[in-house]
Amino acid sequence: MKKSSLILDTIETIRTRYSCRAFSGEMPSDEALRIIAEAAVQAPSGINRQLWRVIVVKNKELLYDLEAEGLRNLAALPDNSMYERIMSRGGKLYYNAPCMIVVPVGKAETAGAELFDCGIVAENIALAAASLGINSLICGLSAFSFAGERREEFSRRLGFPDGYEIGIAVLLGYAANPGGTPHVPDMSKITVIE
């Protein structure tokens, strides 16, 4: 299929983006990260509240520290089946990603509405990255890095505004083994009512 129009490029990016769970460690360029961060803040939000921040973390030690804290908090859960699952799959929360965009959110007046906004920011990041040939993983488990005793410390180190909490994070980098594929979409979930 000829892929000349912008619309087809967008659809192709949506079709081919996949969750990467093994990064090579190579850092995307500053220019690519700038484009991705700008795509993040281009995201629509309810009543244009933009109750988020977009924090690009490239610091290796900080990422290790956040990962170790997340694993510690997961291990401390009464039900530690998620922790066991992660350990049985290599013990990585952040899969050696060189970069993580952290998206903290404030509280919307309609409770929970800010999380929709957050999800859209995450998808903008993932799709912008994919369109630049950069792999990504939307990482909900990143919440565990901010769930324990060091929550205040990490919020301060990352520069969360007062009252903001972790919403989502997106890992970015290049696949250690390129050529992954996304989940197989279930087209039976689509109905059309005429």
Ligand SMILES: Cc1cc2nc3c(=O)[nH]c(=O)nc-3n(C[C@H](O)[C@H](O)[C@H](O)COP(=O)(O)O)c2cc1C
């Ligand atoms: C909100 C959200 C949170 C997610 N959190 C994690 C996570 O913490 N760890 C992980 O390995 N994958 C995570 N994923 C990735 C999903 O598992 C993945 O999108 C799904 O399996 C479909 O695969 P695909 O993205 O390759 O199509 C998350 C995805 C979303 C949308």
